Amino acid sequence: MEASAMAMPWLDMAATALFAVSGALAAAQMRKTLVTFAFFAVATGLGGGTLRDLLIGAPVFWMHRSVPIAICLVSAVVVWCMPRRIWPVQAMEWFDGAGLAAYSVFGAAKALQWGIPPLPAAMMGVVTACMGGIFRDMLAGVPSIVLRPELYVTAAAAAAVSHVGLLALGVERSLAMVVAFAIGLGLRGAAIAWQLGLPAYRR
Amino acid sequence: MEASAMAMPWLDMAATALFAVSGALAAAQMRKTLVTFAFFAVATGLGGGTLRDLLIGAPVFWMHRSVPIAICLVSAVVVWCMPRRIWPVQAMEWFDGAGLAAYSVFGAAKALQWGIPPLPAAMMGVVTACMGGIFRDMLAGVPSIVLRPELYVTAAAAAAVSHVGLLALGVERSLAMVVAFAIGLGLRGAAIAWQLGLPAYRR
Amino acid sequence: MEASAMAMPWLDMAATALFAVSGALAAAQMRKTLVTFAFFAVATGLGGGTLRDLLIGAPVFWMHRSVPIAICLVSAVVVWCMPRRIWPVQAMEWFDGAGLAAYSVFGAAKALQWGIPPLPAAMMGVVTACMGGIFRDMLAGVPSIVLRPELYVTAAAAAAVSHVGLLALGVERSLAMVVAFAIGLGLRGAAIAWQLGLPAYRR
Numbered sequence: 061m062e063a064s065a066m067a068m069p070w071l072d073m074a075a076t077a078l079f080a081v082s083g084a085l086a087a088a089q090m091r092k093t094l095v096t097f098a099f100f101a102v103a104t105g106l107g108g109g110t111l112r113d114l115l116i117g118a119p120v121f122w123m124h125r126s127v128p129i130a131i132c133l134v135s136a137v138v139v140w141c142m143p144r145r146i147w148p149v150q151a152m153e154w155f156d157g158a159g160l161a162a163y164s165v166f167g168a169a170k171a172l173q174w175g176i177p178p179l180p181a182a183m184m185g186v187v188t189a190c191m192g193g194i195f196r197d198m199l200a201g202v203p204s205i206v207l208r209p210e211l212y213v214t215a216a217a218a219a220a221v222s223h224v225g226l227l228a229l230g231v232e233r234s235l236a237m238v239v240a241f242a243i244g245l246g247l248r249g250a251a252i253a254w255q256l257g258l259p260a261y262r263r
Numbered sequence: 264m265e266a267s268a269m270a271m272p273w274l275d276m277a278a279t280a281l282f283a284v285s286g287a288l289a290a291a292q293m294r295k296t297l298v299t300f301a302f303f304a305v306a307t308g309l310g311g312g313t314l315r316d317l318l319i320g321a322p323v324f325w326m327h328r329s330v331p332i333a334i335c336l337v338s339a340v341v342v343w344c345m346p347r348r349i350w351p352v353q354a355m356e357w358f359d360g361a362g363l364a365a366y367s368v369f370g371a372a373k374a375l376q377w378g379i380p381p382l383p384a385a386m387m388g389v390v391t392a393c394m395g396g397i398f399r400d401m402l403a404g405v406p407s408i409v410l411r412p413e414l415y416v417t418a419a420a421a422a423a424v425s426h427v428g429l430l431a432l433g434v435e436r437s438l439a440m441v442v443a444f445a446i447g448l449g450l451r452g453a454a455i456a457w458q459l460g461l462p463a464y465r466r
Numbered sequence: 467m468e469a470s471a472m473a474m475p476w477l478d479m480a481a482t483a484l485f486a487v488s489g490a491l492a493a494a495q496m497r498k499t500l501v502t503f504a505f506f507a508v509a510t511g512l513g514g515g516t517l518r519d520l521l522i523g524a525p526v527f528w529m530h531r532s533v534p535i536a537i538c539l540v541s542a543v544v545v546w547c548m549p550r551r552i553w554p555v556q557a558m559e560w561f562d563g564a565g566l567a568a569y570s571v572f573g574a575a576k577a578l579q580w581g582i583p584p585l586p587a588a589m590m591g592v593v594t595a596c597m598g599g600i601f602r603d604m605l606a607g608v609p610s611i612v613l614r615p616e617l618y619v620t621a622a623a624a625a626a627v628s629h630v631g632l633l634a635l636g637v638e639r640s641l642a643m644v645v646a647f648a649i650g651l652g653l654r655g656a657a658i659a660w661q662l663g664l665p666a667y668r669r
Contacts, residue, residue, distance in 0.1 A: 087464070088464050088466075090410070091463045091464050091465065092410060092412070092463060092464060093412050093460070093461035093462065093463055093464070094461060094464075095409075095416050095417050095420070095461060096409055096410060096416075097464070099409045099416060102386070110318070114317055114318075114520055115516070115520075115526050115529060116526075116529060117525055117526070117529070119320055120318050120319075120320070122383060123318060123319060123320070123379055123383050124379070124380065124383075125380070126380055126381070126382040126383065129382050129383060129386055130382065140464060142466065143466040144464075144466055175530075176529055176530070177530065177531070177532055178532070179532040179535050179536065180528060180529050180530075180532060180535060183508070183535055194605075198401065198604065199397075199407055199409060199410070200410075201406060201407075201410075203607060204605060204607075206501075206502055206505045206605060207496070207498060207502060207605070207606075207607075209498070209499050213501050213502075213505060214501050217501070257499070258499035258500060258501060259499065260497045260498060260499055261493070261494050261497050261498060261499070261500075261503070261546060261550075262497065263494075263548065263549040263550055290667070291667050291669075293613070294666045294667050294668065295613060295615070295666060295667060296615050296663070296664035296665065296666055296667070297664060297667075298612075298619045298620050298623070298664060299612055299613060299619075300667070302612045302619060305589070313521070317520055317521075322523055323521050323522075323523070325586060326521060326522060326523070326582055326586050327581075327582070327583065327586075328583070329583055329584070329585040329586060332585050332586060332589055333585065343667060345669065346669040347667075347669055401604065402600075402610055402612060402613070403613075404609060404610075404613075
């Protein structure tokens with residue numbers, strides 16, 4: 061088994077936990093109850109991968125094992141038990157960025173494995189990475205991340221497209237994953253560090 | 264055939280009607296047209312079970328028979344034809360609570376029948392019971408029920424978890440259904456009667 | 467192969483482009499970035515058909531070929547490159563009406579082909595035609611089209627129900643499509659031309 065195949069379940073669980081924490085923190089910011097924390101953690105942590113699996117026709121990944129839900133519920137309890145100020149905003153954005161890049165690569169890779177052609181597969185990377193946050197924002201009733209000019213969906217798209225593109229160029233799978241992840245995280249990191257955004261429509 | 268299996272289709276239809284009425288009443292409160300009534304009744308009455316079936320990989324329950332949609336459309340017309348004040352708020356909340364408890368137990372039971380393990384199966388109970396109301400609130404643009412401190416999702420979770428837990432302890436299926444239903448309705452009823460809620464996050 | 471079967475892929479692509487443009491225009495109205503344009507174009511152009519395919523248990527139509535996503539992305543770029551005033555509001559509404567009628571007929575026809583009975587099949591026509599616009603409005607955070615008194619969902623329902631009904635009466639397939647399309651577009655067009663709407667609930 062190659063290294064990337066061995067690392068993938070761990071990356072997947074790490075990304076799930078990162079997104080679950082970001083969901084629970086949204087509930088904390090709104091001063092909600094523990095049950096709302098759990099709901100937000102589950103929707104944010106599992107939402108993107110769930111939509112991906114439904115779209116590509118795969119069994120939903122958290123239906124036949126209990127670990128992913130358990131990760132989300134534990135994340136909700138951990139956030140609930142801690143004072144809000146221990147979560148530094150900047151650090152959280154970096155963790156979220158790492159989760160975003162990992163999910164983009166992972167989502168595109170899974171779609172390719174299920175025989176989806178390159179363009180829809182890259183789109184599945186974006187769906188996996190971004191839909192959790194979109195569900196969280198919809199439930200919370202705040203303007204969605206896709207509406208902000210900041211590089212976010214763009215970073216996810218860059219990671220997913222690079223992964224699919226590198227594979228098409230014959231690059232070895234593990235290397236294609238690492239490079240695509242680095243591109244996604246680099247772009248998102250640049251956006252966090254220097255408030256990089258795309259130009260808006262002014263015609 | 265055991266009694267619970269015979270009662271299940273009837274319970275299911277009763278719960279569908281209750282949720283469909285609650286959807287149509289939301290449209291009535293916003294003074295909308297009959298078509299919006301129908302849309303809300305369908306989304307609220309069928310939404311939760313639809314998401315459950317998609318997630319567990321079962322055929323969507325209202326796709327191969329016409330009764331569930333017909334129940335929702337009739338509910339919309341009935342609500343449309345009646346003056347709003349004949350629907351006592353308190354009574355409606357109790358009906359909704361009964362639907363909530365029934366759907367939680369039913370959703371978890373169906374997931375178990377499809378070979379889903381206990382933790383995701385319990386989650387499917389919550390999804391079945393709560394997502395209809397969430398879709399209704401999203402369409403109406405009002406703050407979702409999952410954001411309120413009131414015991415609602417909690418009551419659904421209690422019913423679903425008790426059903427799954429009692430079965431795991433070897434309790435007979437019909438009994439496990441009745442007890443779990445009673446726990447869910449009891450908890451939700453207590454919340455309605457005494458405005459019981461969960462504590463909010465204040466750290 | 468009959469004429470309707472030959473025309474269907476073209477009608478489908480035309481309807482996708484029309485809805486994608488309407489999604490991108492929503493992003494233009496909010497002065498968003500090109501990535502948001504693309505996101506709105508994809509969600510609006512593909513959303514309804516995606517939900518239909520998930521519900522009827524068919525493979526999602528844009529998963530195994532790249533054309534539908536490409537149409538949406540190109541639509542987003544085209545709208546982005548053009549000044550907003552070249553899109554006459556009235557003309558856009560007529561294009562949207564044509565897309566609505568085409569998708570209603572097409573969605574109901576596809577459901578029937580997959581063995582769905584008449585009532586749920588007609589509902590699938592409405593879902594195909596209306597959900598793209600609902601997703602667009604949800605993402606944009608504006609009140610959904612289903613909340614407006616204007617004839618919109620009604621026109622979609624009329625087209626879908628006529629198609630299913632005419633087939634049940636033994637009318638030839640191509641004719642049933644053309645007549646149902648004309649009914650849907652006629653109703654929607656009347657609503658656009660004379661601000662036709664349904665009465666609201668006032669009891």
